[in-house]
Amino acid sequence: MSLDVELIRKDFPILERKVGDGKALVYLDSAASSQKPRQVIDAMSDYYALHHSNVHRGVHALAEEATALYEGARDKVAAFINAPDRNEVIFTKNSSEALNLVASVLGWAGEPYGLGPGDRVVITQMEHHSNIVPWQLTTQRSGAELAWLKLTDDGRLDLSDLDELINENTKVVAVVHVSNILGTLNPLDVIVRRAHDVGAIVVVDASQSAPHIPLDVQALGADFVAFTGHKMLGPTGIGVLWGRAELLNELPPFLGGGEMVGTVDMEGSTYAPIPHKYEAGTMPIAEAVGLGAAVDYLTALGMANVAEHEHEIVSYALERLQSVEGLRIIGPQTPEAHGAAISFTLEVAGLGEIHPHDVGQVLDEQGIAVRVGQHCARPVCVRYGIPATTRASFSVYTTKAEIDALVEGLEYVKRFFGA
Amino acid sequence: MKLDSMYQEIILDHYRNPHHKGLRDAYGAEVHHINPTCGDEVTLRVHLTDPQRGEDALVRDVSYESAGCSISQASASVMSDLVIGKSVAEALKVGDAFLELMQSKGEAEGDEDVLEDAVAFAGVSKFPARVKCALLSWMAFKDAAAQALATTTKETEQ
Ligand SMILES: Cc1ncc(COP(=O)(O)O)c(C=O)c1O
Numbered sequence: 001m002s003l004d005v006e007l008i009r010k011d012f013p014i015l016e017r018k019v020g021d022g023k024a025l026v027y028l029d030s031a032a033s034s035q036k037p038r039q040v041i042d043a044m045s046d047y048y049a050l051h052h053s054n055v056h057r058g059v060h061a062l063a064e065e066a067t068a069l070y071e072g073a074r075d076k077v078a079a080f081i082n083a084p085d086r087n088e089v090i091f092t093k094n095s096s097e098a099l100n101l102v103a104s105v106l107g108w109a110g111e112p113y114g115l116g117p118g119d120r121v122v123i124t125q126m127e128h129h130s131n132i133v134p135w136q137l138t139t140q141r142s143g144a145e146l147a148w149l150k151l152t153d154d155g156r157l158d159l160s161d162l163d164e165l166i167n168e169n170t171k172v173v174a175v176v177h178v179s180n181i182l183g184t185l186n187p188l189d190v191i192v193r194r195a196h197d198v199g200a201i202v203v204v205d206a207s208q209s210a211p212h213i214p215l216d217v218q219a220l221g222a223d224f225v226a227f228t229g230h231k232m233l234g235p236t237g238i239g240v241l242w243g244r245a246e247l248l249n250e251l252p253p254f255l256g257g258g259e260m261v262g263t264v265d266m267e268g269s270t271y272a273p274i275p276h277k278y279e280a281g282t283m284p285i286a287e288a289v290g291l292g293a294a295v296d297y298l299t300a301l302g303m304a305n306v307a308e309h310e311h312e313i314v315s316y317a318l319e320r321l322q323s324v325e326g327l328r329i330i331g332p333q334t335p336e337a338h339g340a341a342i343s344f345t346l347e348v349a350g351l352g353e354i355h356p357h358d359v360g361q362v363l364d365e366q367g368i369a370v371r372v373g374q375h376c377a378r379p380v381c382v383r384y385g386i387p388a389t390t391r392a393s394f395s396v397y398t399t400k401a402e403i404d405a406l407v408e409g410l411e412y413v414k415r416f417f418g419a
Numbered sequence: 420m421k422l423d424s425m426y427q428e429i430i431l432d433h434y435r436n437p438h439h440k441g442l443r444d445a446y447g448a449e450v451h452h453i454n455p456t457c458g459d460e461v462t463l464r465v466h467l468t469d470p471q472r473g474e475d476a477l478v479r480d481v482s483y484e485s486a487g488c489s490i491s492q493a494s495a496s497v498m499s500d501l502v503i504g505k506s507v508a509e510a511l512k513v514g515d516a517f518l519e520l521m522q523s524k525g526e527a528e529g530d531e532d533v534l535e536d537a538v539a540f541a542g543v544s545k546f547p548a549r550v551k552c553a554l555l556s557w558m559a560f561k562d563a564a565a566q567a568l569a570t571t572t573k574e575t576e577q
Contacts, residue, residue: 020421354489355457355488355489355492357457357488357489357490357552358490361422361425365422374457374458381458387457387458387459387460387487388457388458416426417431417434417489
């Protein structure tokens with residue numbers, strides 16, 4: 001069933017506003033952060049207006065309501081990703097914290113999970129910095145080795161040396177599901193199979209897939225999956241780490257504090273069962289409630305329908321963008337296995353490449369919001385020999401008319417800077 | 420239009436036809452500066468006459484290789500026009516005036532007697548995300564000039 005985008009747009013108050021000198025907003029930066037439907041905004045303001053209290057620690061009515069809302073959000077997220085057990089859903093601040101959590105506790109763990117000299121962690125060259133730096137930190141501290149899968153010229157993972165890279169010493173394979181800069185949807189099945197053959201733990205960064213395609217952690221077969229609320233119509237300040245219960249039970253805690261403990265003595269402490277073991281201190285309760293509302297919203301639309309709509313938009317955008325003279329797409333040129341983001345560079349005759357900063361600035365003047373820069377994926381820019389890219393990215397509310405506006409905007413950019 | 424206040428014709432001219440670009444062999448110090456938020460990069464060389472005179476030394480040449488947006492490219496071009504032929508002290512004073520202009524959030528116009536073509540960047544100061552682009556080559560110059568002086572001081576001390 002296709003989405004009724006005009007109806008959907010009415011749910012997003014921000015899409016009605018004007019920018020600059022009265023231009024209609026064309027928001028093509030959902031990969032950086034999506035906009036929020038009224039349902040999410042209302043859920044959060046209702047929470048604060050009517051139900052707020054701290055959770056898990058009072059006997060009064062509000063404490064019970066707040067706890068039910070917070071834990072209800074966990075149930076919604078668990079259903080959204082088809083988690084076998086709701087206690088496997090850990091709330092974090094964002095994807096970055098979720099990935100740091102996994103990388104840290106795997107670094108600190110004892111046998112058989114812990115990292116040490118002689119062990120290897122494999123990532124890829126297309127990771128977001130949030131799935132690179134935590135692994136650099138943990139391998140540097142533990143003495144393990146960091147290796148990575150490289151990229152092909154057309155923006156996909158080069159799997160030709162998969163079996164050599166993911167070798168018997170490999171303990172962790174951390175890979176992005178959909179690249180935020182290239183838009184590539186990675187063939188996780190092949191990678192998971194090889195990783196599990198050698199007994200490695202698989203960590204998936206699903207920041208750019210959870211908002212756009214059905215995410216079924218059981219079908220995926222990974223051991224940890226991280227995603228972030230603000231990219232999937234939810235608020236900032238809330239993210240999710242899903243992990244297999246047997247691993248979460250055995251690995252050491254991440255942050256220490258209130259609520260993550262069993263009993264505390266001056267000499268030492270015992271830890272709460274999951275998920276609370278990994279949720280130290282007062283959590284972002286309103287944000288969890290907002291994420292629950294976002295998940296409800298996406299579920300009501302149907303993730304298969306969301307994926308179908310965005311595939312149509314991406315196909316259209318690839319075709320239209322490729323018709324712009326001087327535009328070069330960085331990443332897969334075809335809509336197969338393509339997420340909801342497209343990066344490109346733009347050249348104008350006689351001048352050479354127009355820097356993405358300038359492209360973005362002139363598009364902004366026309367009300368068109370894109371992201372420019374390295375998108376927290378500098379190694380990708382280095383790989384393709386470019387300083388930065390301009391990226392257009394899409395969501396449930398994106399229309400073909402907005403793609404047309406982008407294409408016209410780019411023609412204007414070329415005229416503006418052309419000699 | 421707001422955009423025109425940033426992209427002044429003078430800026431676009433320097434962007435399309437940058438002055439002093441390309442690295443030249445005679446130099447006292449070379450630095451590499453980057454603007455990590457957008458990936459602008461500049462490699463810049465400073466060549467001083469009589470560096471033992473300290474800040475009275477003359478900036479004989481500035482050469483650079485750079486990649487980045489129109490603002491950072493134009494700024495490198497304007498900067499090198501301004502500092503070549505001045506003493507280090509004078510050049511740094513112009514740099515300070517430019518920094519002040521960039522931090523003015525669109526409030527200042529800049530003194531054309533001091534800043535010459537660089538007053539065209541006044542509009543850029545209204546765009547916080549672009550101020551760093553305009554300052555990149557100035558920061559590189561300041562760093563390179565200090566290094567060129569420091570190396571000589573060390574040499575003369577020896
Ligand atoms: C692929 C990917 N991973 C991780 C992140 C980090 O998300 P957050 O900044 O919410 O932690 C992002 C978002 O920028 C992303 O696109």
